[in-house]
Amino acid sequence: MTFEFPKSLDDLPISSPKWVGKPVNRVEDPQLVTGKTEFIDNITLPGMVHCAILHSPHAHARIKSIDMSRAAALLGVVATLTGEDAERWSRPMYTTPQGWGGYVLATDKVRFVGEPVAAVAATSRYIAEDALELIDVEYEPIDPIVDAFSAAQPGSPKVFEEHDDNIMYQRVFTWGEVDESFQKADHVYKESFRWNRVGANPLETFGVISEWDLVDDTLTCRGAFQTASFMAMGRAATFRLPSNKVRFIAQPHGGSFGGKGGGRGTDITLMLSRKAAGRPVKWIEDRMEYLSSGGSQAWDRHYEASIAVNDDGTVTALRVKLLDDMGATAEGFGATGAVKPMASFTGCYAIPNAEYDLTLVATNKLPASPYRGMGPPPHNFVLEQMMDIAARDLGLDPAEMRRRNFIPADQFPYIIASGNEYDSGEYEAALDKVLEMAGYEQLRREQEEARAQGRHVGIGVVSTIEPGVFDWNAYTVIGTQGIGIPEGVTVAIDTMGKITARVGFALEGQGQYTVVTQLLAEYFGVELEDVRVVLADNLSAPPNFGPGGSRLGVAITGAVLGAAQRLTEKLTKVAAKLFEVQPEDVELLDGMLRVKSVPESQLSVANAAAIMLNRSDMLPPDVDPSPQATFAWTAPGRVEPDEQGRVKSYLTAANACHLVMVEVDPDTGQVEILKYYIADDCGTRLNPANVEGMVQGAVAQGVGATLLEEYVYDDDGQLLTASFMDYLLPTIHEVPFPEKAALVTPSPFTPLGAKGAGESAIHTTPAAIMCAINDALLPLGVRAKEVPASPNRLWKLIQGASG
């Protein structure tokens, strides 16, 4: 059976949409605003003990010995764990690329400051931390490998002795006639850039409660899991257990932004539970652990880029060389962040030829993690600086430079050089909208006046793509398996006519339960209160993955509409029997199943469900008495990549255009954001308030990455930013509140035309602010090429200019 998904809100079985497309209040909020939501740390189980983890103080050292005896003897300590246990009971961590990792607790040597070395379970966290101080570990320090360039050199000391060098992955992807384009180009521009490590930092860190039932070898984990089912499969593999003996319950969590993997903490607590005779073991990652050893760090990048440009400003080729410092292992899918830029390599532009020279290198730093956006934000920063460099040299206005290179609106769907297909877009319209909102010409005049007064004011105008609806095939080149990511829902109508949707993903903040509620209330013509969304564990939920890669909004819409349609088919048969017509003569509209030709003959959805459950005498013979249906959605048309890694991977391409005006204080290097405008097009907005929230939140993260946040390691591989005193998250004082406009170019490929929108502005904000800063610095003849553009860095740069 092939499914015809409604292409727009008009195709829903309702006379006029009441819920979908409206900024309805979120169903999850009453619990959240009263502090009643069950975050993992709120849960206490009978017999539960608390885990604390000992982390390596060395970036690189051989472990000579570990003595747990004093810790084990402390009053209140229930179990202890070391790498020996991990070796005995588990497999080394799954990594991408494969073979670049160890066990969840260090065995032979430690490879980064913060690496888990041992763990204890005790009757309180306080005692567990006391016990850590009684663990005697003898280390033999080895010279740490901290600098990515040195690490990549032949002959460098090695992070993993079993490998020939520290190169985790190296490949040059060539798309089109790159060399020729550069030879033929009127102009070639080349520049290097540096993006320092930043990361997710949700307000809630990772946490888990694990139980290893020793009687029948079943595992139960409750935790702040972004992708519970996926984690469960991983645990089954790690502990060589039948997968149906691993039960994962995702608790609502306090944000993730990609960084809530939690594999190590989960495995450590599981093994501690096993040692503690199956008692539940809780581990709540503390903030310093999160910063130094959690899923906190991403994108440690050294770039070289060049573009080939004709006199008229059209870009004919783009070359990007990336050395990405992955840290000590390839666990946690951090490496996918270096591959994802291939899904939007040439941004909004019709650049026909491109090359990506990609090297992933291992160093003695924390392994890189996913972070919102998954990799394109630094790439976009590089691409957009190059566009501005070319525009300046050619005497073109930066906005005009972009306009000349946009993929024209009539060319969609459009396949970019790196192989991904963009579904739809109106890039010029978004640019025009922003220029109009900002009063661009007037702003440029204001800038001129400011410059005449000696002020350093600059404007950045940047358009980017947010690839939406991630698929595993985007990452085949780096060793991930499979094509397609099913996301399922089971929809049930009970005998009272109330609707329950069962999903496999937990609340995380994006408002997905609200979207499910809106869709079902709309489809079946009921009130929001008549619908409830409940979470199922991995063993009882339909196939699911959860949020990730701006995927869930689109995927769950497909799942809900598919399940609703399936359910409607059953209900229709019931109505057809009742009215003694054929099922095809019955249609659902505004919550009523009615005979098309005789609209008075109608049966409510609730009554049809009640008949199914309570009146077997009225049930058609081919209908089971179950007003329920399950549907799992995955992106259609995904295949394997070609030999150059080209593939239709991300199904949707949202677009945003940002215009920022900044002022740089040359005496202090401080950047002030004066004005900020955004036009955002993510197709149909299922809940516009959700989308606005995503945009504004991602602006804040973008501002953080561009101006404040940075993980700093010293030459010994010690992390110097292991607290919120030094890792600087933006506050209400630092975040601008841009004026925002929405454009709607529906996706032709998705249910209702929605596009992935969860990553949002983080793709654009850093590039836009950096363009504005460089515009401000233009009269000084210097260019900022390093992110974050801290006051100290900018001041130093400006000093270089004036003397």
Place this chain on the structure above:
Amino acid sequence: MAAKRDIRLTVNGVAYEATVEPRMTLVDMLRGELGLTGTHVGCEHGVCGACTVLMDGRAVRSCIMLAVQADGADFMTIEGLASREGELHPIQQAFIEERGLQCGFCTPGFMMSILELLQETPDPTDDEIKDALGGAICRCTGYESILKSVRSAAKKLLAPAS
């Protein structure tokens, strides 16, 4: 281990007794001993503001106070904001309507700071709101909707009771 101490305190109008080690932080006592888990822990070093509660009417960070220091004090936490019958406080209503939250983890702390602000400055300017909330971190919303929530809550609280 240091001798435990008996403390008495009032939280949301309810009197409690607890016996705690001197080193236990106030937030661990509220959450672990009293079961008031609506106050969240975000950083445990006094930067993020997630654990903010009202102590004798003043917004304080409960992760950098000791439980023993709570002896004799009167606290309000997020659990005390709605009425006992479950009617939401205007600040809570405003947060829902203005989308002042996404994941909601930082929200209780924000609301406690906002409560202190609005009790003292019923009609705050945007700058006053920012000053009151500058020490609280929200990683989801980008703050705009929180600012709007405070404006809206102020309006609701100022409106004559109907």
Place this chain on the structure above:
Amino acid sequence: MKPASFEYFAPTSVADAVSLLQEHGLEAKLLAGGQSLVPLLNMRLARPTVVIDVNRVDGLSYVREDGDALAIGAMTHQREVERAELVQRVNPLLHAATRLIGHPQIRNRGTVGGSIAHADPAAELPAVALALDAEMHITGPNGEKAVPAADFFVTYLTTTLEPAEMLTEVRVPALPQGTGWSIQEMARRHGDFALAGATVTLSMNGGMCSDARVVLFGVGATPLRVQQAEERLIGERVDAALISEIGREISSSIDEPLADIHATSEYRRNLAGVLTERALVEALGRAA
């Protein structure tokens, strides 16, 4: 991040606090507002075996006008100083400096005495204490004494306080009518510890500077008084040229400041000069 175990005492009088300090010596740590100490306890970077909580000591929380000065009890919350109309009237510089400390939630617990005794070189209160010639009233085993701010700050996080001594009151002279004042700082974020700061008072008489005080913070091991700059100002017409000259001199003359991940020594030096200039401009504008 849970503190290690410690003994806890909550004396109710200064005498009891002092005798506890005497008894436990260097093992003990005084707990005032706790906004710096408790994070360190949580991180186990501070490991006192005894914590003496002085929050229950009677009579240490007040702001009073006493002759030509403000007498401020050591345990007065910074927020109370900020709210006190008296402080705003008698010493607007102290008021402004207090508002720059952290955030309201920090100032609700943080105390005047705690901040000054902690002696973080980037903190505002030690700097204005020095700029305003505040006097520290100290009680110890040998009774009470007063130490001028100029003698109080020894080095990084270190004062002349002996292990068994306790700061009980800070007396801050009133800012004479007509004195121009300013406090300028640069922080990565609003409310963060300053990378560097400058505070200035300026008295003008008939267009000439009759008195000046220039104090820098965040650039040395203690707040730094820059007498050289003061001497350049006194007896002069203070104009833009002189101000920028003083700024340049400060940038080039101060001892190499500490470097950290947010600011190099070189950058801190620059900030010291720039912020002094800005403070001088503002103070000049306020001087009557």
